[in-house]
Amino acid sequence: MVKAIEVENFSYKYPDGTIALNGVTLDVEYGERLALIGPNGAGKSTLLLAITGFVRGTGRVVIDGMGITNGNLKKVRSRIGCCLENPEDQLFMPTLFDDVAFGPLNMGLDSQQVKQRVNLALAEVGLAGMAERAPHHLSAGQKRAAAIATVLSMSPKIITLDEPDGSLDPRNRDNLVKLLAGLSQTLVIATCNMDFAAAVSDKAAVIDGGRVIAAGPAEQIMSDSKLMTSHGLEVPRKFINGYSAA
Numbered sequence: 001m002v003k004a005i006e007v008e009n010f011s012y013k014y015p016d017g018t019i020a021l022n023g024v025t026l027d028v029e030y031g032e033r034l035a036l037i038g039p040n041g042a043g044k045s046t047l048l049l050a051i052t053g054f055v056r057g058t059g060r061v062v063i064d065g066m067g068i069t070n071g072n073l074k075k076v077r078s079r080i081g082c083c084l085e086n087p088e089d090q091l092f093m094p095t096l097f098d099d100v101a102f103g104p105l106n107m108g109l110d111s112q113q114v115k116q117r118v119n120l121a122l123a124e125v126g127l128a129g130m131a132e133r134a135p136h137h138l139s140a141g142q143k144r145a146a147a148i149a150t151v152l153s154m155s156p157k158i159i160t161l162d163e164p165d166g167s168l169d170p171r172n173r174d175n176l177v178k179l180l181a182g183l184s185q186t187l188v189i190a191t192c193n194m195d196f197a198a199a200v201s202d203k204a205a206v207i208d209g210g211r212v213i214a215a216g217p218a219e220q221i222m223s224d225s226k227l228m229t230s231h232g233l234e235v236p237r238k239f240i241n242g243y244s245a246a
Helices: 044-051 073-077 096-106 111-124 140-152 170-181 194-200 218-222 225-230 237-242
Strands: 005-013 019-028 033-037 058-063 080-083 158-162 186-191 203-208 211-217
Touching (some): 005 044, 033 044, 080 140, 096 140, 140 170, 186 194, 203 218
Parallel strands (some): 033 203
Antiparallel strands (some): 005 019, 005 058
């Protein structure tokens, strides 16, 4: 059966020869919310780049049934959207409308379709009525929501997010959790924040040294204190002593 993402024995070296990913095998079902967890430098961000076709190595990466090749890269990227670690890297136009419209315009949609997609995407992330705002006037939480809107406007089946909770205060982090909970897309989220990972995922994969150490249901993986501590991670408060907090 076709899966949203299939990674099979994928390896990648940086130009200087450093191994970033080493024999990674991982799959994600449609509708799943996968948290990639691990220490800094473990390979989480590089794996996201491999999934979106920005780095190419050995092994296979299949997105929505399509192996990533030079010939179909554009088609693959129409199925998967990526939110970068720094939302300002995705917000570079004079207005929020222009930023969110950038993708649909490049897809060749007409002006009415673009306007509709922009309005729907902004409403979905809680920024309705802010289309004419300058992105640099937004708060950190609003910038993160706006970056997600730039992806949603292209109607992807899959969304990757790299450390989306970074630089957010607790209130904005809670708002982000609610935003992600309301999305229907398959999500792959790289994060070092275990409480955030527990709040937004139903599946988790521990990445360390460029390898997938363990993958499975989020509670099973993240409540395993021996596994977590051996890779420099904390058990989320939600799963301590088997207690699931609201």
